[in-house]
Amino acid sequence: MTEELLEEENKLIAKEYKELLRISYQTLNKEDKKLIRNAFDIAVDAHKEQRRKSGEAYIFHPIAVAKIVAAEIGLDATSIAAALLHDVVEDTEYSLADIEQMFGETVARIVDGLTKISNLQSDKDVSLQAENFRKMLLTLNDDVRVIIIKIADRLHNMQTMDSMPLDKQLKIASETLFIYAPLAHRIGLYNIKTELEDLGLKYTEPEVYNDILSKIEDSKEEQDKYIKDFSQVIKKSLNEEKVSYKIKGRPKSIFSIRRKMLKQNVSFEEVYDKFAVRIIYNSDKDNEKFVAWKIYSIVTDHFRPNPIRLRDWISSPKSTGYEALHITVMGHKGRWVEVQIRSQRMNEIAEKGYAAHYKYKNKEDEDQGLDSWFDKLQETLEHSDINAVDFVADFKLNLYAKEIFIFTPQGDLKSLPKGASPLDFAFSIHTMVGLRTRGARVNGKLVPLSYELKSGDQVEILTSEKARPSSNWLDYVVTGRAKSKIKSSLKDEMKEIAAEGKVILARKLKSLKISLDEKSVNQLVQFFHLKTSLDLFYRVGSGAIDNKMLKEFSASRSNMLVSFFKNKIRRGTSPENIDKEEISVNYDQLVFGKEEQKLDFTLSNCCNPIPGDQVFGFTTVNDGIKVHKKNCPNAIQLQSNYNYRILLAKWIDSSEIDFTVDLEITGIDNMGLVNEVTKVVSSNMHINMRNVNFNSNDGVFTGKITVVVKNKTILNNLVNNIKKINGIDKVTRV
Numbered sequence: 001m002t003e004e005l006l007e008e009e010n011k012l013i014a015k016e017y018k019e020l021l022r023i024s025y026q027t028l029n030k031e032d033k034k035l036i037r038n039a040f041d042i043a044v045d046a047h048k049e050q051r052r053k054s055g056e057a058y059i060f061h062p063i064a065v066a067k068i069v070a071a072e073i074g075l076d077a078t079s080i081a082a083a084l085l086h087d088v089v090e091d092t093e094y095s096l097a098d099i100e101q102m103f104g105e106t107v108a109r110i111v112d113g114l115t116k117i118s119n120l121q122s123d124k125d126v127s128l129q130a131e132n133f134r135k136m137l138l139t140l141n142d143d144v145r146v147i148i149i150k151i152a153d154r155l156h157n158m159q160t161m162d163s164m165p166l167d168k169q170l171k172i173a174s175e176t177l178f179i180y181a182p183l184a185h186r187i188g189l190y191n192i193k194t195e196l197e198d199l200g201l202k203y204t205e206p207e208v209y210n211d212i213l214s215k216i217e218d219s220k221e222e223q224d225k226y227i228k229d230f231s232q233v234i235k236k237s238l239n240e241e242k243v244s245y246k247i248k249g250r251p252k253s254i255f256s257i258r259r260k261m262l263k264q265n266v267s268f269e270e271v272y273d274k275f276a277v278r279i280i281y282n283s284d285k286d287n288e289k290f291v292a293w294k295i296y297s298i299v300t301d302h303f304r305p306n307p308i309r310l311r312d313w314i315s316s317p318k319s320t321g322y323e324a325l326h327i328t329v330m331g332h333k334g335r336w337v338e339v340q341i342r343s344q345r346m347n348e349i350a351e352k353g354y355a356a357h358y359k360y361k362n363k364e365d366e367d368q369g370l371d372s373w374f375d376k377l378q379e380t381l382e383h384s385d386i387n388a389v390d391f392v393a394d395f396k397l398n399l400y401a402k403e404i405f406i407f408t409p410q411g412d413l414k415s416l417p418k419g420a421s422p423l424d425f426a427f428s429i430h431t432m433v434g435l436r437t438r439g440a441r442v443n444g445k446l447v448p449l450s451y452e453l454k455s456g457d458q459v460e461i462l463t464s465e466k467a468r469p470s471s472n473w474l475d476y477v478v479t480g481r482a483k484s485k486i487k488s489s490l491k492d493e494m495k496e497i498a499a500e501g502k503v504i505l506a507r508k509l510k511s512l513k514i515s516l517d518e519k520s521v522n523q524l525v526q527f528f529h530l531k532t533s534l535d536l537f538y539r540v541g542s543g544a545i546d547n548k549m550l551k552e553f554s555a556s557r558s559n560m561l562v563s564f565f566k567n568k569i570r571r572g573t574s575p576e577n578i579d580k581e582e583i584s585v586n587y588d589q590l591v592f593g594k595e596e597q598k599l600d601f602t603l604s605n606c607c608n609p610i611p612g613d614q615v616f617g618f619t620t621v622n623d624g625i626k627v628h629k630k631n632c633p634n635a636i637q638l639q640s641n642y643n644y645r646i647l648l649a650k651w652i653d654s655s656e657i658d659f660t661v662d663l664e665i666t667g668i669d670n671m672g673l674v675n676e677v678t679k680v681v682s683s684n685m686h687i688n689m690r691n692v693n694f695n696s697n698d699g700v701f702t703g704k705i706t707v708v709v710k711n712k713t714i715l716n717n718l719v720n721n722i723k724k725i726n727g728i729d730k731v732t733r734v
Contacts, residue, residue, distance in 0.1 A: 073148055187320065306328040404453060423473060523553075
């Protein structure tokens, strides 16, 4: 690099530093500025030899992370300093002891937490990423700021990922959608959550992302005009009531529009609330609620509200600390508009989350929302014996869940995720109440434990000393706390029975002249098609494996190895064991990896890919390679949790294979419509119809047809031709 360019770069670094101080959300005193300056100088020195993949000096990354921490999240000087130093111990000559000596124990603890997350040992047995998340969450023991700075670090990595290889982009984007965006949501960082989701979609489904982005940009002018006209109607009334306010219009995020399209099975044009209007008003704390409802009254004087779309998070704030009034009203031109009403304080909490939450917190009126969530999290973390992947899945349940509010018998209010059952409520009160649950009353009536609670229900739990959790309880609960407590209880019970089973097994094998050792245990596990020795001992203890079965094992023991291989060979060649959707190597239409290898695989049933679909391979433990569509509902979790098992896959020839596809058709029931649909299908020589089923209900009909096609192009032509039939509303591939 020439001296001129180096000088230019140094000027830019100095400019970024000044910008960092200027944009800080917190007021920085002299000591704060000194701390940040020292951290900046050390970071510049530590990273002076390093460059990013894009070619720029590495120091720009910690500065960018510190800027996100300072302005977008709004943390204090300690956090800004830790953000500047977050890669120093991991990547350079400086040690943690050096950091502690120069910056004190708090900064060192946060940097240590961030370093722990990055330095992980390889572990082939469980998902590396799930283990990574577990370790990351364990750092909450040290300081919540570790997680928040890690989210800022991830946001900047996502913003600057263009120069990375495709497989790295996919891995990082998948784990961002799987865990970092939900974490940001849970901590109340809604703006960052939205940006992480959009960037995640940009790299996991680029075509979808770019398509929605271009449609939003095409309609921007018209949207802006609509919002301006909408705002104009209510401004006069707000001014007359002397409300101090500002109105902002904003489009919904690309990710949320995509989610609506999938959930409601509609096109971009059919998503009815693609933008929201936000009214932010000024008020002192005592009058906030009064002013919010006054604005609600003004808006609904002009526009008719949708009664089932009112969300009052001012009377009952979300457990993230979020407060606002959300209403959906019918605007002009018959379009639904979501109106969000927030005070300036509520708006800052919605945008800054944790930091603003504590800026506005009163000593007398402490809000326990976030703190109690961290307490619950600690309980989940205590169960360190739980499988890492299960741990992340359980934990994730508590991240994105929509909330409902439940009353206790005494009239106290408890917040639970949507879909929660009386068992979730019982475990939220106390672990022992949950474990001893015998039944539940909702609004005075006895209900099954699987009953789905609704907002406003009053729940009373009936307990008994003799009650014990059963495995089907896991199907009734949605909270991570309840799941982990039930699993832990079942595991303890299983261990007790297994301990007894081991003693019984040793005695029974002795009578068969077989000693209980590692070799015989492995043979028994294999013979009974089990996974672990714990399963074996448990089955013996519970009586599922009896004397007769053990005698059969003893008789077959001598030739067990031979029969095992014979069975394996027989299973591999038996035609009835070949799945109808399994494709053998001879068909030569799907190849894997950069070398485009031809490997055996099975098409997954969860998304049923056909030639032409964008796909990837996933190496399973027992079933070989399973092929999934890139937009499969399970794709993000697989790519994030098991990235080392993902194989690139592409179709190279699909002329010889037939694929089964289900199409769902809806429309207005016209005379002869069924006949026209079947005529369109049968007139195409490349398509066979396997199954037809039509139902008519009060003038609306729904139909399901199963067709056999060669590839996606033929299928698309068929769908387009069916759509042209008069009366057809939608044709959807199931």
